[in-house]
Amino acid sequence: MHPHQIASAENLKLRPAETVMRLSRMGSFHQSRLSFMRILLRRLKDEAWTFSRPRFDIDENGVGVGVYTAQGPDRAYSLVAFAHDLPAEKRSDRVIADAWDATFTLFDGIPTQADIDRLAQNVPYQEAGRISETELSLSRANRSVRLWEHVVEALAANRQPDVQMIERVGYLMRTTAVYGSGKFGAADRESIAMRPEFAAPFQVEMLSVYLTRTFVRDLVQQMADHKAGGQAARLDPEIAQQLGIGNSTGLGMAPFLINHPDLLNNWVKARETALARVLSVSAPSQEAISVFRDVLRRSAASLRAWRSVHPMQIEKLDVLWADLPKIEAYVVEKGDDLVWSDLLIWAEATVGQDAQEWLVSLVLEPYGDLVDDLVTTMSVQNTSPTPLKGRMSVQDLSYHVNTQYAWALDLDWKATENCARAWYVSEEKLEPRLGERFEEPIEAYEQPLDPGRAVARMAQDLAEFEPSACVAEFLVKYPEHRLAAARVQGVNTAPYSEIRDNTIAAKMMPIDMLRCKLSFFGAIHFDPRSDRWVRICMYNNAPYPEDLQTQDADLWVYPQETHV
Amino acid sequence: MNLSLNEWEALAKKALRGAGLPWGIAEVAAKLSRTAVVKDHKIVEDLADWVALCDIQSMSGPKAVFQDTIRPAKTAKFLCPILTGIAIWDAEYSSSDLHGLNFENLVFPRLLGMFIDNIVSQPLAQNRSEFVGCTFDQDAHAQGNNVTVYLMPEKTCHAPRDLASRLDLTPDLHQLFASYALRTYAPATEASRLLGAGAGLTDNE
Numbered sequence: 048m049h050p051h052q053i054a055s056a057e058n059l060k061l062r063p064a065e066t067v068m069r070l071s072r073m074g075s076f077h078q079s080r081l082s083f084m085r086i087l088l089r090r091l092k093d094e095a096w097t098f099s100r101p102r103f104d105i106d107e108n109g110v111g112v113g114v115y116t117a118q119g120p121d122r123a124y125s126l127v128a129f130a131h132d133l134p135a136e137k138r139s140d141r142v143i144a145d146a147w148d149a150t151f152t153l154f155d156g157i158p159t160q161a162d163i164d165r166l167a168q169n170v171p172y173q174e175a176g177r178i179s180e181t182e183l184s185l186s187r188a189n190r191s192v193r194l195w196e197h198v199v200e201a202l203a204a205n206r207q208p209d210v211q212m213i214e215r216v217g218y219l220m221r222t223t224a225v226y227g228s229g230k231f232g233a234a235d236r237e238s239i240a241m242r243p244e245f246a247a248p249f250q251v252e253m254l255s256v257y258l259t260r261t262f263v264r265d266l267v268q269q270m271a272d273h274k275a276g277g278q279a280a281r282l283d284p285e286i287a288q289q290l291g292i293g294n295s296t297g298l299g300m301a302p303f304l305i306n307h308p309d310l311l312n313n314w315v316k317a318r319e320t321a322l323a324r325v326l327s328v329s330a331p332s333q334e335a336i337s338v339f340r341d342v343l344r345r346s347a348a349s350l351r352a353w354r355s356v357h358p359m360q361i362e363k364l365d366v367l368w369a370d371l372p373k374i375e376a377y378v379v380e381k382g383d384d385l386v387w388s389d390l391l392i393w394a395e396a397t398v399g400q401d402a403q404e405w406l407v408s409l410v411l412e413p414y415g416d417l418v419d420d421l422v423t424t425m426s427v428q429n430t431s432p433t434p435l436k437g438r439m440s441v442q443d444l445s446y447h448v449n450t451q452y453a454w455a456l457d458l459d460w461k462a463t464e465n466c467a468r469a470w471y472v473s474e475e476k477l478e479p480r481l482g483e484r485f486e487e488p489i490e491a492y493e494q495p496l497d498p499g500r501a502v503a504r505m506a507q508d509l510a511e512f513e514p515s516a517c518v519a520e521f522l523v524k525y526p527e528h529r530l531a532a533a534r535v536q537g538v539n540t541a542p543y544s545e546i547r548d549n550t551i552a553a554k555m556m557p558i559d560m561l562r563c564k565l566s567f568f569g570a571i572h573f574d575p576r577s578d579r580w581v582r583i584c585m586y587n588n589a590p591y592p593e594d595l596q597t598q599d600a601d602l603w604v605y606p607q608e609t610h611v
Numbered sequence: 612m613n614l615s616l617n618e619w620e621a622l623a624k625k626a627l628r629g630a631g632l633p634w635g636i637a638e639v640a641a642k643l644s645r646t647a648v649v650k651d652h653k654i655v656e657d658l659a660d661w662v663a664l665c666d667i668q669s670m671s672g673p674k675a676v677f678q679d680t681i682r683p684a685k686t687a688k689f690l691c692p693i694l695t696g697i698a699i700w701d702a703e704y705s706s707s708d709l710h711g712l713n714f715e716n717l718v719f720p721r722l723l724g725m726f727i728d729n730i731v732s733q734p735l736a737q738n739r740s741e742f743v744g745c746t747f748d749q750d751a752h753a754q755g756n757n758v759t760v761y762l763m764p765e766k767t768c769h770a771p772r773d774l775a776s777r778l779d780l781t782p783d784l785h786q787l788f789a790s791y792a793l794r795t796y797a798p799a800t801e802a803s804r805l806l807g808a809g810a811g812l813t814d815n816e
Contacts (some may be wrong), residue, residue: 091772141808142808143804143808156704177613179613180615180776180777210758228617229615229616229617229618230615230617230618231618232613232614232615232618233615234615235615235617235776236617236777237616237776246641276648297808298808415630430616430620430642431643431645432638432639432642432643433702433727434701434703434729435700435701436703437700437701437702437703437767438702438703471796471797471807471810472795472796473795473797473798473799473803473804473807474796474797474798475799475803475804477796478808480797480803480807480808480809482797482803482806482807483752483806486799487800487802487803487806487807489803489807492795492796494634494793495634495635509724514659517702518701519676519677519698519701519703520675520676520677520702522697522698522701523672523673523674523676523698526633526635526636526672526694526697526698527633527635528635529633529635529636529639529697529701530633530635530638531635532635533635579808586771602638
C-alpha cells in the first residue's frame with residue numbers, strides 16, 4: 048500500500064483539456080515541482096555534482112573568458128562564457144540584435160585551449176557563427192544596466208548594494224536567447240537524450256543558465272575589484288542568492304507550443320496527473336499539511352512582492368492579491384482538517400484562475416514521492432513523425448472534429464476579429480512575428496499556427512466527402528488538410544496537445560502562451576512588457592553551486608519572507 | 612557545411628514548403644528525411660533536384676490509392692514522389708501491399724523510398740544504399756519512369772550500420788535549399804520590425 052493511499056492509476060480523474068488548455072488558464076500557470084529548473088537542481092544535489100571554475104580571465108574592461116565545469120557521476124559539462132564590452136546603443140533583447148554583453152555555450156566535457164580558441168571565433172557572433180556537436184547550447188545575455196552599475200559602484204565603494212533595488216530588478220543580466228537541440232550546429236537532442244541528466248526536458252538549457260548565474264555574480268565582483276584596485280567589498284552571499292538570471296522572451300516561444308503538440312501534452316499531462324494523484328489523497332497527513340502551510344506562507348509573500356508595469360498584468364495581480372487573504376483564511380479555518388480536493392473545489396468557486404493554478408502547484412509540494420517520478424514522462428524521445436491512421440473513416444474523423452474542436456467550429460471564421468492576426472517569420476534574422484492580416488502583406492507567408500481555423504476548414508470539406516471513405520483517400524484529394532487531420536487524431540489520444548482557443552484572434556494574447564511555457568521552466572514574477580513579450584527571472588534564491596549540498600535544492604523557489 | 616539533423620530538418624521543411632508543398636506534408640517529409648539523408652546522401656541531391664523541378668514541371672500526388680498502379684492526377688505530367696509517398700504511408704500499406712506495386716511516370720523514386728523505409732522496417736539491403744529493404748526496377752529521375760517496388764528478401768539483408776548523426780552539405784546545395792526556404796519568410800519592413808515582433812527596440816535599462 049502506498050503511504051498516501053492514492054486511488055489506483057486507472058481511477059485518477061484528470062481535469063479535462065477543455066478546462067485546462069484555454070489560453071486564459073494557461074496564462075495563469077505557476078511553477079511547480081515538475082518545473083525544469085527544480086528538476087535539475089534536485090538531481091545535481093541528489094547525485095552530488097561538483098563544480099569548478101578552471102578559467103576566469105576577465106580584464107578591467109570586463110572583456111575575457113570564463114569556464115565553469117559541472118562534474119556529474121558519469122560526465123562533465125562546461126559553460127564557456129565570453130564577456131564583452133558592449134556599447135550602450137547596441138544593447139537590444141531582440142532576435143535581430145548582433146552584439147551582447149556576454150555570450151555562452153555549454154560544452155560537452157572539458158574544453159581544451161583549442162576548443163576555446165575555436166569557440167571564441169564563433170560564440171560571440173551567435174547566429175552568425177557556428178558551433179559543433181561538442182556544444183550543447185548557445186546563448187547570450189545583456190546587463191541590467193541600472194543594477195549592474197549600481198552593484199559595481201557600491202562594491203567598489205566598499206559597501207553592499209541597495210537590497211530594495213536588488214529585489215525590484217532581480218537580476219544582473221538577462222538572457223535573450225538560449226538555443227539548444229541542434230541549433231546553429233550544436234548537438235542534436237537525440238544524441239544526448241539517453242543520458243539520465245538530460246532525460247527531462249530542457250535540462251541542457253537549465254544547466255547553462257544555472258552556471259551563467261554564477262558567472263555573472265563572479266563577473267560583477269571582478270568588475271568592482273578592478274574599479275577599486277582589488278579593495279572592493281565582497282558581495283554579501285545572502286544578497287547574491289536573491290539574484291537570478293533575467294530572461295527576455297518574445298514571440299518565438301509561442302509557436303513552440305503549437306509546433307510541439309506531443310511535448311505540450313506530456314508537460315501538461317504530467318502536471319494534471321500529479322494533481323489527480325494528490326487530490327486522491329483523502330486524508331492528508333499532518334506533515335503534508337504542515338509542508339503545504341509553509342510553502343503557502345512563503346509563496347504568498349513572494350507573490351505580494353511581484354511587480355509589473357504592464358496594465359494587463361497589474362490587473363491580474365490585483366485580482367490575485369485580493370484572492371490571497373481568502374485562501375489564507377480558508378486554510379486557517381480548516382486547520383488540520385484540510386482536504387486537497389475540497390480546497391480546489393472551493394477555489395474554483397471562489398477565486399480567480401491565477402489563484403486556482405497557484406494552489407494546483409502548491410498542493411503538489413508535500414508529495415515528492417507521488418509527483419517526482421512523472422518527470423520521466425515529460426519528454427518526447429522519438430524524432431520520427433507519428434503515422435496517420437489513414438484507414439479511419441471520414442465519418443469517424445468528422446466525429447473527432449466535432450467532439451474535440453467544437454470551440455473552433457462554433458467560431459465565424461469569416462469575421463475579421465476571428466482571423467485578424469497571422470503568424471509569420473521575417474527574413475530579418477528569421478525573427479518570429481505576429482502581424483495584422485488585413486493591414487500588412489503577410490498572409491502569403493503565414494505559418495501553420497492556426498489549428499482551430501485549419502480544422503474548421505477541413506471540416507467543411509469532410510462534410511462534402513463520402514463518409515465511408517477513409518482518411519487516406521480524403522487526403523489524396525485534399526493534401527492541404529493533412530496537418531489538420533494529424534492534429535485531430537493526435538488530440539484524440541493526447542488531449543492536452545492542443546490549445547483550445549483561437550490563436551489568430553484579434554484579442555489573443557501571446558503572453559499567455561509564453562507564461563505557460565515559462566512556468567514549466569520554473570519562472571516566477573512574470574513581467575509582460577507588451578502583449579507579446581515578457582521578462583522573467585530564473586533561479587532567484589537558488590543555492591549557488593558551492594552551496595548546493597548544504598542548502599535546500601528544492602523549495603528554494605519559495606524564499607523565506609526576508610528574501611522576497 | 613556540417614549540419615545537425617535538427618538544422619537539416621528545419622531547412623528541408625521550409626524548402627519543401629517553399630517549393631509548394633502544404634505545410635503538413637513538408638513537415639512529415641522533412642522529419643522522415645532526417646534519417647534518410649545520413650543513410651544515403653543521394654537523397655539530398657534528389658531533394659535538391661526535386662525542389663528545382665517543382666518550378667518548371669507539372670507534378671501531382673496520386674489520382675487514387677489502393678490501386679495496383681499508382682498514377683498521377685490527370686492534370687499532371689509526373690507523379691510527385693513526396694505526395695505519393697505520403698499518400699501510401701497514410702494509406703497504411705503493408706509490406707505485402709507494397710511488393711510489386713507500380714508507379715506511373717514517377718520522378719525521383721529514391722524520395723519515395725524515404726516513405727517505404729518507414730513502412731518496411733527491414734534492415735539495410737547489402738550493396739543497396741538507396742533504401743532500406745526495397746529497390747526499384749528503374750532509377751527514374753527528372754524524366755519520370757514507370758517503376759515497380761521490389762522488397763528485398765530478408766536473407767539478403769544484414770544488420771543496419773551505425774549511422775552518422777550529422778549531415779555535410781555542400782555550399783551549393785545549402786544555398787539551393789536556403790533559396791527555397793527564403794520563400795517562406797516575409798520581407799523585412801520597418802512596420803513589421805516595429806509592430807510584429809516580440810521585444811522592445813531599446814532595452815538599455
